[in-house]
Amino acid sequence: QVQLQESGPGLVKPSETLSLICSVSGGSISSFYWSWIRQPPGKGLEWIGYVYYSGGTNYNPSLKSRVTILVDTSKNQFSLKLTSVTAADTAVYYCARGRQYSWFDPWGQGIPVTVSS
Amino acid sequence: QSVLTQPPSASGTPGQRVTISCSGSSSNIGTNTVNWYQQFPGTAPKLLIYSNNQRPSGVPDRFSGSKSGTSASLAISGLQSEDEADYYCAAWDDNPSGHFVFGTGTRVTVL
Numbered sequence: 624q625v626q627l628q629e630s631g632p633g634l635v636k637p638s639e640t641l642s643l644i645c646s647v648s649g650g651s652i653s654s655f656y657w658s659w660i661r662q663p664p665g666k667g668l669e670w671i672g673y674v675y676y677s678g679g680t681n682y683n684p685s686l687k688s689r690v691t692i693l694v695d696t697s698k699n700q701f702s703l704k705l706t707s708v709t710a711a712d713t714a715v716y717y718c719a720r721g722r723q724y725s726w727f728d729p730w731g732q733g734i735p736v737t738v739s740s
Numbered sequence: 741q742s743v744l745t746q747p748p749s750a751s752g753t754p755g756q757r758v759t760i761s762c763s764g765s766s767s768n769i770g771t772n773t774v775n776w777y778q779q780f781p782g783t784a785p786k787l788l789i790y791s792n793n794q795r796p797s798g799v800p801d802r803f804s805g806s807k808s809g810t811s812a813s814l815a816i817s818g819l820q821s822e823d824e825a826d827y828y829c830a831a832w833d834d835n836p837s838g839h840f841v842f843g844t845g846t847r848v849t850v851l
Contacts, residue, residue, distance in 0.1 A: 670765055
């Protein structure tokens with residue numbers, strides 16, 4: 624069965640760029656939409672954006688100016704870059720597989736990222 | 741930033757039926773399907789209901805979903821202690837530019 628695993632730094636300084644990778648195992652990255660979703664401490668879920676296996680993307684309008692999501696089919700991975708981070712970007716970041724306009728399943732276990740100097 | 745509204749909490753005794761509402765608008769629930777996620781503290785969300793009322797393999801049939809107009813509901817029949825968790829609805833929103841939106845989340849407590 625497909626499994627997702629997030630990786631990257633757990634601490635990022637304000638104004639710098641947050642970079643994460645999601646590695647997909649147990650299945651191909653083809654034919655699905657691959658999303659990043661985050662959850663600030665004690666708060667709800669926020670969709671960041673997705674990348675299709677062919678490279679097409681769609682981002683949350685509230686984050687669009689700072690977000691880039693890329694796919695690397697040769698490595699069965701996709702990535703997230705969020706620029707100019709502030710304390711408000713502190714959250715657990717999840718990656719997830721999905722269908723267009725539809726569900727997210729499965730999810731990675733999540734990676735906590737703190738923005739602090 | 742959530743545009744889908746859920747009650748912050750719901751509770752019931754074991755065996756009772758609990759219902760969670762999810763209120764949206766014509767650009768999200770009114771036009772697109774609703775999915776529900778279950779999240780236990782410290783763990784990733786798990787898909788519970790998709791396409792308004794479909795259960796993924798392995799999800800107990802005591803969980804059911806429905807949608808009417810711009811609102812959706814999740815029902816838990818025969819509430820069990822292991823159902824104590826946070827529940828989120830989600831849908832695609834056509835405005836602006838198309839993006840996913842989540843509900844505010846509901847904490848279910850088993851008394």
